[in-house]
Amino acid sequence: MEIRIGVVHTPKEINLEVEGSVEDVKQSIARALATDDGVLWLTDKQGREIGIPADRVAYVEVEPEGASKRVGFARS
Template sequence: MEVKIGVQHAPREIVLESGLSAEELESIVADALSGKTQLLSLTDVKGRKVLVPADRLSYVDLGEPSIRKVGFGATL
């Protein structure tokens, strides 16, 4: 699942691909926003760990990755 994280005072968003389900990701984000944890901690499919202070979160966008088509039949 694709995750986009907006951070306050940062010009770009953080984009990562997670192996977790939408429900698991939503629970992790909710814990960070409610104050149960100080950091939003996520690990992508390549093993890279992303830590964002919970008080600096602007938004978290959870969505499916777009499927890339290859070949001559790829035109829409």
């Protein structure tokens, strides 16, 4: 699945591809963001570990595997 994380005062978002179920990933994100002094740690498919201070996370967007991505000008 793909995860996009917005960081406060940063114009770019962090994009990661991670393995696991949507619910497991959402629960681990919620635990990390429960306190302001926590750190959100995620491991991508290549094994890289990314840590973001919880008080700097603006938003987290989770896109499950197989979600349709539309391209072009076709009607939805």
